Amino acid sequence: MKIISENSGTRKYVADRYFIFYSNTLIVTTKGLDLELPRVLTTExxxxxxxxxxxxxxxxxxxxxxxxxxxxxxxxxxxxxxxxxxxxxxxxxxxxxxxxxxxxxxxxxxxxxxxxxxxxxxxxxxxxxxxxxxxxxxxxxxxxxxxxxxxxxxxxxxxGGDDGVPQATTPVELDDEEEDEGDLISWQAVLMGFGCGLDSSLKCRW
Structure with a gap:
């Protein structure tokens, strides 16, 4: 806090004039830390x-x-x-x-x-x-x-995304028919792959 001098009209800190009664030591929280300032800093x-x-x-x-x-x-x-x-x-x-x-x-x-x-x-x-x-x-x-x-x-x-959009983390539940159909397709793919591999193996042997 500042007061205006009666004689010069300039502003001075209260502590400069009433230093006996006024303590200018204070604790402030700045930059995430509690700092004790021993006096008023004009630069801070x-x-x-x-x-x-x-x-x-x-x-x-x-x-x-x-x-x-x-x-x-x-x-x-x-x-x-x-x-x-x-x-x-x-x-x-x-x-x-x-x-x-x-x-x-x-x-x-x-x-x-x-x-x-x-x-x-x-x-x-x-x-x-x-x-x-x-x-x-x-x-x-x-x-x-x-x-x-x-x-x-x-x-x-x-x-989970660069654009900040939440990504789905839980699998979609399927009903019984969809699960059975999915299993059938998966097994068909496995059998087809196995058959192709077996056919190629036989050709290589002959």
Missing amino acids: VIINLSRNRFEGYLPSIIGDLVGLRTLNLSHNGLEGVIPESLHQLSILESLDFSSNKIGGEIPQQLVSLTSLEVLNLSHNYLVGCIPKGKQFDTFDNSLYLGNDGLRGLPLSKDW
Whole structure:
């Protein structure tokens, strides 16, 4: 937090003026780790509002925070869709929207976030294809868990198809007549093959 100096009009951190009463040591969760910051870092712009009871939609104005490096809004009750404006956060390194009620598709524009090292979108209501390219090709399927409507790599590795379409894993059941007919055809093929082989063998001997 900053205050405006009465004399110079410049903004200074609260801790610089009230350092006796104000502790600027804090623990933040960034890049999947809990880190203790001994002081406020002007180079590390972090928003961590996780594990609250926030509701409503994700505002597109988040995309205007171009200096943001970490955004953690996990474990809330947020709804709506992921704003496309997030692609403007060019130096964003960690993004965590897990355990909310966010729906819609993952914006393809997020592929442009080449500084993104950690992403967690698990346990939401996301649907559609997972974006391809750049950083998204390095993420594993754990960050998409709990979104039954998502498809595509890397989820398709578990689904069995490159296009994310589930492959049939159970055989089709046949009725008794079809089974008997299938067995008859199979035996006919075996006998025909055996007969051809025997005939060729006899010709070779003669």
